[in-house]
Amino acid sequence: MLQKVIAGQAHWLAKKLDYGKSEEEVLKYSLNLVFTSILGYGVLAVAASLLGVLPTALAAALSASALRIFSGGAHASRLSRCVGLGAVVFIAIGWLAAAGVPFMEKIPDLEVLTLQTRVILILIVVIGTGIIYFYAPAPAPGKPKQTYLQVVVMRSCSLALLWWWGGTVWLVYSWQWGLEHQEVLLASQLGIVWQLMSLTPLGFGLLRGGEKMLDILFTVKSEKL
Amino acid sequence: MWKKALYGMASVLFLLAYANVSVTSVLFGYEPEVPEALRK
Structure with a gap:
């Protein structure tokens, strides 16, 4: 699900800026890093604050x-x-x-x-x-x-x-x-x-x-x- | 104007991708497959 959203975002961005396939792949890779880090820290922050630590x-x-x-x-x-x-x-x-x-x-x-x-x-x-x-x-x-x-x-x-x-x-x-x-x-x-x-x-x-x-x-x- | 902002965002994303390939691991430990364009 997350991968589909990221691929969609990278495709949209590459299309808007007239980038080729290889640039789209790099954008997808980079967005993957951003979203997975946000997800990781988000889950940790929510769970840790619920548990008071x-x-x-x-x-x-x-x-x-x-x-x-x-x-x-x-x-x-x-x-x-x-x-x-x-x-x-x-x-x-x-x-x-x-x-x-x-x-x-x-x-x-x-x-x-x-x-x-x-x-x-x-x-x-x-x-x-x-x-x-x-x-x-x-x-x-x-x-x-x-x-x-x-x-x-x-x-x-x-x-x-x-x-x-x-x-x-x-x-x-x-x-x-x-x-x-x-x-x-x-x-x-x-x-x-x-x-x-x-x-x-x-x-x-x-x-x-x-x-x-x-x-x-x-x-x-x-x-x- | 908005296209300039998109170019700025894309530049930051390219920079992040290149920087991440140069270091050993990402912040939360999950490693997506490095695209072919960054392996050269």
């Missing part, structure tokens, strides 16, 4: 997405699964971050709390650097194979983004805002952890498992109907 779910999704632009990662085989699984994962992360902060606040000593959060942050950046070095950029389905230079550039951009993110979170933890909104920072960290994991064989396996579970779930449901 909008800021944390969005913080996790945006952090993971930014790193994903350069590093790539495991992909769902269909748009509906990508949107559905993405929403489930980021809402779960958002909920986990919101639920985790009260436990962190039980630590009475602020210095111990700050040290603990920073040790976790350093661990994410150090382990993340290793994961990116070995696994990024992950091959993207449907895209031309990257040249050696592209691989080096994408890997370097992923590393630069990870370190910049780590530095920013470190700084924000020093501010009053960071201490008052620890759930957002925690969600961002969990989002990055999820994205880093999606680069590894474990992440690819988890996604395949999730897709298989959806297959079983929907097959059983359609058999009952």
Whole structure:
């Protein structure tokens, strides 16, 4: 349904501007990117706000997405699964971050709390650097194979983004805002952890498992109907 | 006037398509097939 609407829009635009078939294909591809991103974030935003975890779910999704632009990662085989699984994962992360902060606040000593959060942050950046070095950029389905230079550039951009993110979170933890909104920072960290994991064989396996579970779930449901 | 606006919109869409082919993945993770014109 969505594909038909996108194809129709691209055809209309190409006709109005006297473009050829190849330009129409590029417009269709680009509109596909725009509409699927809006759909993905729209579904996530609506579901997360209904469940009351909008800021944390969005913080996790945006952090993971930014790193994903350069590093790539495991992909769902269909748009509906990508949107559905993405929403489930980021809402779960958002909920986990919101639920985790009260436990962190039980630590009475602020210095111990700050040290603990920073040790976790350093661990994410150090382990993340290793994961990116070995696994990024992950091959993207449907895209031309990257040249050696592209691989080096994408890997370097992923590393630069990870370190910049780590530095920013470190700084924000020093501010009053960071201490008052620890759930957002925690969600961002969990989002990055999820994205880093999606680069590894474990992440690819988890996604395949999730897709298989959806297959079983929907097959059983359609058999009952 | 409206044709100029459409040309502007099409230019942004072309730019987005070329930029997306240059990076590894799109924002929400779904990857449509790259058209032949962008593979050259």
